[in-house]
Amino acid sequence: MVRFDDVWLRYRHTTRAAEAEALRGISFEIEEGGFRWLTGPSGAGKTSLLKLIYLAEHPARGRIEILGTRAARTTRREAALLRRRIGVVYQDFRLLPQLDAYDNVALPMRLARRSEAQVQADVTEILRWVGLAHRMHARPDELSGGEQQRIAIARAVVARPKLLVADEPTGNLDDEQAERLMLLITALNKLGTTVIVATHNTQLVQHYPFPRLGLENGRLVHDG
């Protein structure tokens, strides 16, 4: 479950005051096992809102609750443990360049101290699902943008997180791969993972009519 109550986000170090407020008075709730699209024009605040959810930013004002935990009240260790229950697909992937595809995807499972046998079974299965089993020993710089995105998606879902946060996860995928990704995400959602996906892909939003949070200029202008 994710709940925002009157949340404001202000970036520090901004030179122009008018640009300082990235989110203004945001309130919404996503029920456990829910799915939300997050839409809005470029610069509306989608990535900023997702960063608050995965605890990479802190609000200037307001209250945020993630998976039953008050974000502001967590110690560093609690925040780290909470983050492990959240799968994140970053807009810029953030794969570790020195690790191959297999080890990048295995990372969350190893952090969760799963057995190597389990790691091998699950990583191989998810790599097969995203169509990259044959590239498991390639490093990120040897993969195309779409392939890196699919590895980033595999890493986000492999440990079956309670919450999946995906920032423009189909940005580098063709239509067929985007559909396949949606099959994967909706399957995970049916198993109980709460999902929020930021996207510009209107076709996908129309095809999968889940409720939508719409942002404009830092304000929530649509919820439903």
Ligand SMILES: Nc1ncnc2c1ncn2[C@@H]1O[C@H](COP(=O)(O)OP(=O)(O)OP(=O)(O)O)[C@@H](O)[C@H]1O
């Ligand atoms: N680290 C930062 N420091 C200062 N301002 C920032 C920072 N990150 C984002 N912003 C500003 O906050 C606003 C919201 O940005 P954000 O990245 O959340 O938008 P977005 O909706 O995700 O856009 P896009 O669709 O282009 O990814 C923008 O005006 C942006 O310039």
